[in-house]
Amino acid sequence: MVLVQVIVAGLLIGSVYALFSSGLTLVWGMMNVINFAHGEFVMLGMYVAFWAFTLLNFGVASFGLAAAILLFVLGVLVYFCLIKHVMRGPMLAQILSTFGLVLVLRYSAFWAFGSNFVGLPENILGPSLNVGGILLSAPKLVAGVAALVITIGMHLLLTRTMLGSRILAVAENRNAAMLMGIKPDRMQAIAWGLSGASAGIAGALIATFFPISATVGESLGLIAFVVVTFGGFGSVPGAMVAGLIIGLIESLSAFYFGPIYQDVFVYALFVLVLWIRPRGLMGKA
């Protein structure tokens, strides 16, 4: 029984990992731009949810939406004000520019929101669900469902719609896409906006169970990178599977060997997978 509960807890936190990694897959896996500031986007989503709830009395659904919209706008702005320009420079400039963005966002948040932890009321999404003796934490369950919906939605968007094809076309060959009459800037900006929006939703949902602070992006960002690499660049379903596997391994290893050793198991598997299959679990060759 305990084992089942440990597995369930792992899958739940894994689905949260999948949720905040999905946006990173889009820009890193498809646009080939490393956005180190992804964790910071999630952090801002958490703050948007917090302020929308405490100042404007928004409910869960509407503060999630507010976070999605504001972060979509932020993503688009980041593309036009920063990424578009550094894309013309060397690879190193791209990497360091988003790293600079991390520091700007993190310390602006410190400045604006202070260094104290804040949080949403613990019971905002209701109590844990009891399914045959197994407890499912409500916020994580909602996060899991949202992760699934966003993953499927993004997958369908990319594979079944004209917009998705255009985004992929730009990712594959910018010049060829331009010759086909696609406006690459617009597609890239939409991709960044979608990435920001999913980070916003993730942040809003994580804020329902995790304390909010300016430095929270640090730990979340790292996990997102591992999930995307593990799942395979450019594969949205891959990120979902990788998130679940990582959550599961963390939970089992923390339970049986102790929480400080969980990273050993996660990263050992990570290295092993990349050694055997460098493109990740579901990445394209």
Added chain:
Amino acid sequence: MKITRRILNVSALVLALGIGVSTVHAADDVKIGVLFPLSGNSANAGKSAVAAIEIAADIINNPQPGFETLPLGAGKGLLNLGGAKIKLVIADHQGNPSEGQAQGLRLITQEKVTGIVGAYQSAVALTATAIAERYGVPFIVGDGVAANITERGFKWTFRTTPIASDFANLYMEYIGELKKAGHPASNIAIVYENTDYGTSVSSTIRSIAQKAGLNIIADIAYNANGADVSAQVLQLKDKKPDAIIFISYTSDAILYMKTLKSLDYMPPLVIGDNSGFSDSAFIKAVYPLAQGAMNRSAWSTGPKDSVTWRINELFKAKTGQDMDDTSGRDMQAFFVLADAINRAGSTKPEAIQAALKQTDLKPEQLMMGYKGVKFDDKGQNILAAAYLIQLTGDRYYAVYPEKAAEKPLVYPFKGWK
């Protein structure tokens, strides 16, 4: 020209006389260095400590009713030095050990302070006391708990605060009482974050618990930045300890309380070792889930019109917040130094050092809940102690030992029920 020169001469003479007169009549101010982090991550804590020390200096320098039980509480300055006033020289070490060393050097060599109080972070106390040792200036550590601050055999370092072993003894004493009262209290769990703070405090608690004959059935180190603590909570739920001692920072402490609820596990006794459990953000975020959680503190506001209550009123008027344990411990350290300077009747370092060694303050002369202040050969206060406090509603109340209790102790942990 001549006239103006004469006027100048006369006025210079008057000035010189005036200065001369003033030095003859009023005793020189005694300068005390106050070394805390006033910028950087711990600026909040440092500023509160400085505010508390400023209040203490004001109590000593200016008469105000109600503080007579404190040494020098009459407000007439340092009596044995002709009523000399204390002047604070405040320095910011930014939480940085090398800056702590530099500021300590400046306080001693340029400001020529008689003694120093500091320094919040143990790491800074370690470097700053080394400078005081080299120059032979007394340094009172009000709050740093790292064992090696007083384990280096320094002659000029004195520490008033209780340290990890004092807290561990307090916890074990209470668990022992529970056992006597017939409650299950033989298996405990220690859950600690795996950096300096958690590992050092947990190792002290572990050895004292073993000496007290308790079984440690779960010994869980974890990373305070982790995103999830479900596995740890399930492990605890599986082993069912009679008491859990958490040595945690803020976000992890919050996460533990939320996860206890979401996994429906109510341990009979939860003890949080200060830090995360004392953070106002913790209380605000999860007090409805953590009713009856125990914590430690040497500060208690006490009944209306008591000395501590008055100090709290002054502190509230100055900072807008209630007095906290850390600032209180620093304030106490300052009172101890001022008392020693007064008893020495001199600002000579050797005389103050000798007076500090002879310090023997009784509980009623203190504003903190220590059993007294008396230093051993290493400079550690052997009478340092703390209260157990318990979360009831949205604040902590002193509950143990009984004579200091503001509210009766509630057992078991009530959590969210």
